[in-house]
Amino acid sequence: MDDTVAQKIVVEKNSPRGTHFRRAGPRQKVYFESEEVHACIVTCGGLCPGLNTVIREIVCGLYHMYGVHKVLGIEGGYRGFYARNTIPLTPKVVNDIHKRGGTILGTSRGGQDTSKIVDSIQDRGINQVYIIGGDGTQKGASVIFEEIRRRGLKVAVAGIPKTIDNDIPIIDKSFGFDTAVEEAQRAISAGHIESESFENGIGLVKLMGRYSGFIAMYATLASRDVDCCLIPESPFYLEGPGGLFEFIEKRLKENGHMVIVIAEGAGQELVSESLRTTDQQDASGNKLLQDVGLCISQKIKDHFKRKKMVINLKYIDPTYMIRAVPSNASDNVYCTLLAQSVIHGTMAGYTGFIGGPVNGRHAYIPFHRVLVEKQNKVVITDRMWARLLSSTHQPSFMDHKDVMEDDTEKVGQTLQVNGKSHLGTTTAKARDTESIEEPSKPI
Numbered sequence: 001m002d003d004t005v006a007q008k009i010v011v012e013k014n015s016p017r018g019t020h021f022r023r024a025g026p027r028q029k030v031y032f033e034s035e036e037v038h039a040c041i042v043t044c045g046g047l048c049p050g051l052n053t054v055i056r057e058i059v060c061g062l063y064h065m066y067g068v069h070k071v072l073g074i075e076g077g078y079r080g081f082y083a084r085n086t087i088p089l090t091p092k093v094v095n096d097i098h099k100r101g102g103t104i105l106g107t108s109r110g111g112q113d114t115s116k117i118v119d120s121i122q123d124r125g126i127n128q129v130y131i132i133g134g135d136g137t138q139k140g141a142s143v144i145f146e147e148i149r150r151r152g153l154k155v156a157v158a159g160i161p162k163t164i165d166n167d168i169p170i171i172d173k174s175f176g177f178d179t180a181v182e183e184a185q186r187a188i189s190a191g192h193i194e195s196e197s198f199e200n201g202i203g204l205v206k207l208m209g210r211y212s213g214f215i216a217m218y219a220t221l222a223s224r225d226v227d228c229c230l231i232p233e234s235p236f237y238l239e240g241p242g243g244l245f246e247f248i249e250k251r252l253k254e255n256g257h258m259v260i261v262i263a264e265g266a267g268q269e270l271v272s273e274s275l276r277t278t279d280q281q282d283a284s285g286n287k288l289l290q291d292v293g294l295c296i297s298q299k300i301k302d303h304f305k306r307k308k309m310v311i312n313l314k315y316i317d318p319t320y321m322i323r324a325v326p327s328n329a330s331d332n333v334y335c336t337l338l339a340q341s342v343i344h345g346t347m348a349g350y351t352g353f354i355g356g357p358v359n360g361r362h363a364y365i366p367f368h369r370v371l372v373e374k375q376n377k378v379v380i381t382d383r384m385w386a387r388l389l390s391s392t393h394q395p396s397f398m399d400h401k402d403v404m405e406d407d408t409e410k411v412g413q414t415l416q417v418n419g420k421s422h423l424g425t426t427t428a429k430a431r432d433t434e435s436i437e438e439p440s441k442p443i
């Protein structure tokens with residue numbers, strides 16, 4: 001391991017930075033030293049509350065804590081490295097950006113040409129690259145890191161995980177998630193008010209969550225207005241005993257109205273063949289999902305029409321309203337911690353890692369560790385889902401399908417779900433900070 005890029009500075013034992021680094025051992029008492037740090041920041045993938053806050057804190061942290069004055073913003077995602085302009089970022093430029101949603105840099109999907117990206121990094125004399133984005137983005141970051149290593153460049157690459165769906169593995173939580181849950185409640189509240197105001201009113205609210213139902217689950221638990229929450233991890237069925245239609249009839253009879261929350265990736269198998277376009281992908285190769293909310297709305301309407309029962313169903317899709325809002329107070333604090341932790345890691349000479357909290361402690365996790373892990377998902381035999389079921393009293397739909405097999409380690413644990421016992425599984429993910437390997441130093 002060559003530390004030529006690092007200048008050895010002994011950190012004051014009692015300084016906050018000293019405390020921060022002591023946890024991970026003496027090698028971290030080494031700061032990044034090149035002639036001059038020249039950093040760049042890029043955001044890729046979908047929007048997420050808090051993107052601007054992270055950008056702001058990287059710029060201000062580098063400037064104020066490390067005297068770094070050269071920070072470039074790459075416009076429009078990965079392709080911006082070679083196809084767009086750059087924006088010089090200073091504390092003055094970014095001062096107020098955390099109050100706005102979106103990203104001042106712009107973002108995109110697709111357009112990952114590693115060779116051209118690294119050429120651009122090399123040509124511009126950049127020696128620190130901060131990459132903010134979801135799992136696709138971090139795969140791209142890992143490839144960029146490998147190419148930089150192959151070329152023998154003294155450039156640090158650091159990833160800041162972003163996904164509103166909260167499905168990045170290993171880390172405790174992704175930024176923007178709290179804000180998304182809070183904003184989702186506004187939509188749920190609208191659905192509740194609409195449903196209450198009409199005879200047999202049904203508010204159907206679609207929330208984000210392509211493969212994991214965290215937003216739907218937490219928004220349901222937080223709001224208490226939801227009668228039924230449907231997520232990708234919990235298959236459900238419509239007709240017959242224990243099915244969704246039967247439950248809707250029961251709730252309408254009892255209360256005269258109800259609210260259903262559905263995550264965008266739930267019940268995709270119920271979307272009719274004609275609507276399904278399995279081969280369609282976005283520019284990054286992600287499968288495009290059909291609007292399950294619209295589809296289920298129609299199926300509910302058809303069902304009650306057949307039964308000659310009048311219902312008033314209001315479908316609410318707040319997807320982009322939720323993603324586009326500025327981050328709330330707790331996410332702003334969290335974004336600050338994330339950004340500072342990552343720049344400390346990079347200035348300490350680390351590269352090829354994503355930064356994030358693991359069991360409440362900030363960790364630097366090598367790209368290869370994150371990329372081999374499966375997406376974080378709601379475990380429907382875990383306590384949180386059981387809590388939701390007992391809060392909504394919805395059917396578990398477990399009569400119909402067996403509990404989804406999860407390839408995480410199974411721990412014998414019996415849970416009461418809808419009055420029935422089920423063998424529980426808990427996620428035994430690599431959550432132990434000690435087990436996380438050290439990321440590399442720039443060569």
Ligand SMILES: Nc1ncnc2c1ncn2[C@@H]1O[C@H](COP(=O)(O)OP(=O)(O)OP(=O)(O)O)[C@@H](O)[C@H]1O
Nearest residue numbers: 045046109110112133134135136137139140163284
């Ligand atoms: N396997 C991969 N290898 C290299 N680059 C990738 C890979 N997958 C995605 N990318 C690139 O990463 C960028 C973002 O990817 P993607 O659109 O999948 O969003 P994401 O980072 O997963 O965020 P979100 O959670 O919002 O979907 C794109 O520019 C895409 O080309």
Ligand SMILES: O=P(O)(O)OC[C@H]1O[C@](O)(CO)[C@@H](O)[C@@H]1O
Nearest residue numbers: 046163164165208209210264282
């Ligand atoms: O419409 P876009 O911008 O491609 O993004 C949609 C996707 O992005 C996410 O918000 C984050 O991955 C998903 O929940 C959603 O399916």
